[in-house]
Amino acid sequence: MSNTGINWFKYSSPQAFHLLAGRMIPWFSVVSIGLILIGLYIGFFVAPTDATQGDAYRIIFVHVPAAWMSMFLYVIMAIWAGIGLGLNARPSFMMAQAIAPTGAMFTFLALFTGSMWGKPTWGAWWVWDARLTSELILLFQYIGIILLRSSIDDLRRADRASAVLALVGVVNVPIIYFSVKWWNTLHQGASVSITAAPTMAGTMVTAMLVMMFGFWMYSIAVTLARVRCVIADRERLPSWGKQASMADVAEAR
Amino acid sequence: MSQPSMSEALRGVVRRDLLLAMRHRSDVAMSVFFVVIVASLFPLGVGPEPAVLRMIASGVLWVTALLACLLSLGRLFTADYLDGVLEQTLLIPQPLAVLVVGKVFSHWVISGLPVVLLSPLLGLQFGLSGDSLVVLTLSLLLGTPTLSMIGAIGAALTLGLRGSGLLVALLVLPLFIPVLIFGAGAVTNSLAGVGSEANLSLLGACFLLSLAFAPWATAVALRIALE
Amino acid sequence: MSVNVPSDVEITPGDSRFLYYSTLRQFIYFRSGRISPNMFQTVALSGSRGERQLFSDVSVTVKPGTLLAVVGENGSGKTSFLRMLCGLLSPDRGTILWEGKDIRQLKELYSAQLTYVGHLNGIKDELTPVENLTVSACLAGDECAGGAVPKALEAVGLARPVHRLPTRVLSQGQKRRVALARLWLSTRPLWLLDEPFASLDVTATNYLTQRLHAHLSHGGMVVVATHQDIAIPPDFVQQLRLTR
Amino acid sequence: MQWGSLSDFFAMGGYGLYVWTSFGAAALCMGGEVLLLWRRSAAAAGNHDGE
Numbered sequence: 001m002s003n004t005g006i007n008w009f010k011y012s013s014p015q016a017f018h019l020l021a022g023r024m025i026p027w028f029s030v031v032s033i034g035l036i037l038i039g040l041y042i043g044f045f046v047a048p049t050d051a052t053q054g055d056a057y058r059i060i061f062v063h064v065p066a067a068w069m070s071m072f073l074y075v076i077m078a079i080w081a082g083i084g085l086g087l088n089a090r091p092s093f094m095m096a097q098a099i100a101p102t103g104a105m106f107t108f109l110a111l112f113t114g115s116m117w118g119k120p121t122w123g124a125w126w127v128w129d130a131r132l133t134s135e136l137i138l139l140f141q142y143i144g145i146i147l148l149r150s151s152i153d154d155l156r157r158a159d160r161a162s163a164v165l166a167l168v169g170v171v172n173v174p175i176i177y178f179s180v181k182w183w184n185t186l187h188q189g190a191s192v193s194i195t196a197a198p199t200m201a202g203t204m205v206t207a208m209l210v211m212m213f214g215f216w217m218y219s220i221a222v223t224l225a226r227v228r229c230v231i232a233d234r235e236r237l238p239s240w241g242k243q244a245s246m247a248d249v250a251e252a253r
Numbered sequence: 254m255s256q257p258s259m260s261e262a263l264r265g266v267v268r269r270d271l272l273l274a275m276r277h278r279s280d281v282a283m284s285v286f287f288v289v290i291v292a293s294l295f296p297l298g299v300g301p302e303p304a305v306l307r308m309i310a311s312g313v314l315w316v317t318a319l320l321a322c323l324l325s326l327g328r329l330f331t332a333d334y335l336d337g338v339l340e341q342t343l344l345i346p347q348p349l350a351v352l353v354v355g356k357v358f359s360h361w362v363i364s365g366l367p368v369v370l371l372s373p374l375l376g377l378q379f380g381l382s383g384d385s386l387v388v389l390t391l392s393l394l395l396g397t398p399t400l401s402m403i404g405a406i407g408a409a410l411t412l413g414l415r416g417s418g419l420l421v422a423l424l425v426l427p428l429f430i431p432v433l434i435f436g437a438g439a440v441t442n443s444l445a446g447v448g449s450e451a452n453l454s455l456l457g458a459c460f461l462l463s464l465a466f467a468p469w470a471t472a473v474a475l476r477i478a479l480e
Numbered sequence: 481m482s483v484n485v486p487s488d489v490e491i492t493p494g495d496s497r498f499l500y501y502s503t504l505r506q507f508i509y510f511r512s513g514r515i516s517p518n519m520f521q522t523v524a525l526s527g528s529r530g531e532r533q534l535f536s537d538v539s540v541t542v543k544p545g546t547l548l549a550v551v552g553e554n555g556s557g558k559t560s561f562l563r564m565l566c567g568l569l570s571p572d573r574g575t576i577l578w579e580g581k582d583i584r585q586l587k588e589l590y591s592a593q594l595t596y597v598g599h600l601n602g603i604k605d606e607l608t609p610v611e612n613l614t615v616s617a618c619l620a621g622d623e624c625a626g627g628a629v630p631k632a633l634e635a636v637g638l639a640r641p642v643h644r645l646p647t648r649v650l651s652q653g654q655k656r657r658v659a660l661a662r663l664w665l666s667t668r669p670l671w672l673l674d675e676p677f678a679s680l681d682v683t684a685t686n687y688l689t690q691r692l693h694a695h696l697s698h699g700g701m702v703v704v705a706t707h708q709d710i711a712i713p714p715d716f717v718q719q720l721r722l723t724r
Numbered sequence: 725m726q727w728g729s730l731s732d733f734f735a736m737g738g739y740g741l742y743v744w745t746s747f748g749a750a751a752l753c754m755g756g757e758v759l760l761l762w763r764r765s766a767a768a769a770g771n772h773d774g775e
Binding site: 044045048049054055056058059062063066101102105108109112113116117119120218222225226228229232233 | 726727733736737738739742743745746747749750753754757758761764765768769
C-alpha cells in the first residue's frame, strides 16, 4: 500500500494530515457542542420575548448562523479551490470537496428556517426577497458543484473542473445579490423588508453569535472528518488501479 | 517567423465555425424555429388577454432566448472535441482565451443573433409596441453575447461527460440569472415608462465583466477537459 | 512498477553526407530563427492516467536531426507521453525542456515550435480537404496561401478531384493523409506524431517516410509513437520503450 | 426566565410549530450529516482493516 508509486505525497502529506485531522476532530466537536448548548440556553432562557414578533423570532438563532455559514463556507471553499488550481495542490482540492456538502446543508437549513420564520411574520412561506432568492441560487451553485464533481470519473479533472466552477460562482454571488435586490425594489417597492430588523436586545445578539461560533466549530469538525474519508477513499484507488493494470497485462499476453 | 497575428487567428476561428454553420444551415434554422414555437406556446397556455401578454412578454421572450442559448451550447465544443480539432486549437500559438472569444462569437452569430433579429416580431405577437420593442431588441443584443460567454464556461466544464446536456443546464442557469433580471427588467421598465437606461447599462456592465473573465475561465476549463 | 529507463541516449548520425547537409540546413534554420542548435529533452518524466501509473522517470534527449520512436505495448502510455510533450497533458513529475527552458513557462512560444498530428485527425468532416488544411495551417502559422495547400495534398497522394470533396466521403486512409499533409506545410522544428502510419497504405507510408527523412536532414526533430518499424536509417533513430 | 411552565415553553407564545420545526430541522440536518460521516468513516476503516 505504501509503495505503489502514489504521487500525491509530493506537495504535502495527506497521511500526516489524516492523522492530524483525526486528533483535531474531538476538540472541535466538544467546543462546538458546548457553544451550541450555551447558545441555545441563552436563546431560549435568557433572551426576552421580542415585542413585535413574539417568540417566533427565536428561529433566527438557527437561521442567521446557518445563512452566515452557507455564505462563509462558499467563500472558504472557493479559496481552497483557487489555491488548488494555483499551486496544483491536491489537499486543497480535497478540502474544497469536503466543504461543499456542509455548505449545501447549511444553505438548505437557512432556506428552510427562513420560510418557517417568514410564514408567521410575513404571512407567506416564500417571498422573492433579494436575500432569499440569492440564498436559493447559492444552493443551486452548491448542488451544481457537487453534481459536476460526481459526474467526472477522472479525479484530477473532477478536482480542477469543480474548482473552476466554484471560483466562477463566487464572482456570481454578489452580482446575483445586487441584481435581485434592484429587481426587487424596482418591481414591488419596499413593502417587505427584513433589513429593518428591530433593535435587538444584547442577549439576543449574544445568543446568535454564540450559536454562530458553535456552527463554525461544527463545520470545521465535520469538514475535517469528511476530508479524512476523502483521503481514505482516494488512497484505496491506486490499489484498484494496480489491479486493473495487472489485468491489462494478463489480457495483453 | 510568419506567425499569424492575434486578430488573424481570431478571424480564422470565426471563419471556420461560420463556414461549418453554413454547411449545417438546418441547425441554425432549428434554433430559430425553437424560439418561435416556444414563444408561441405561452399565449396558448396563458390565454390571449393582451394586457396579460404584454405583462409577461419580457420575461417569456428572455427565458426563451436563454433556453435557445442553452440548447445550442452542446454544439459549441463537442464536435471539435470529438474530431480532434479542439486539441489542435489548444496548440495554436495564440492565447487560448482569444480563440475562445472567436468560438463564442461565432456561436452567438449562429444561435443568439437570429433570436435578436426575430425579437421585434415576437414582441409584436405579445402586443409590445414602439419603444419597448426597441428596448427588447437592444437588451437581447446586449444580453445574448453575455449568455454565450457564460454558457461557454459550462460547456467547457462538462465537455465529454455523460449526461452533459442536462448538467450544463444545471451549472449555467444560476449564472444566467443576473442577465435575465436586467434584460427582462429593461423591457418591463420601458413598458412602465420608468426608463430602461439603468438596466441596459447594467447589461452592458455584465457583458464587459463576462468578456473580461469568461473566456479566460473557459480556456482553463478546456485545458482541464482535454487532459 | 518496473520501469525501463533509457538514460540520455545520444545519437550522432554517422553518415558524412548527412552531417554536411544537416549542419548547413541547421545553420540556415538557425539564421531564420526557426531552430537553434539545441534540443528537446524530458527530465525524469512520469505520467499516469487517472490513478494508474503509466511510466516514470523517463529522461530522453532529442537532438536536431534525430527521430525518437516511442514504442510499447497497448496502454503503455505512448499517446499520453506524446500529449505531454505537446503540453496538453501535465506530467505528474518531471519537466519537459525546450532549449533548456520549461515548456510550461514558454507556453505559446513553445506551441509555435511544434506540429502535432494526434490520434484524432483534427479535420472537419463537413469541409473539403483544401478548406481543412487551409484553415488549420493558417491558424497554426504555417504556409497556407496560394498553391501551397493543393501541393501538399498532392504530395500525400491525394489527387485534385478529391480536394474538392467533403472530407466526410473520404476513406479512413485518405482522411489520415489529409491530416498528415500538414507536415508538408509545416516549417516547425519539432514534429510529434501519434501512430502516423496507422491506416496508411504502402505508397502513403513511403511518402511519409521520405518526408520525415527530409525533415530530419534539415535538422528537424521528430517524435513518433508507433508500432511498426520506420524505414529510416538507424543512425537517425533512437528508440524509447515505455513499459509499466 | 420567562417561561411559566413546560407547556408554555413548548407553545413558544403560539409559534411553537414554526420554532420547533426549525430547530428540529437543524438538529436533523446536522445530526444526520454527522451520522452519515460516521458510517462512511467506519466503512473506510473497515476496508482498511480488511486489506
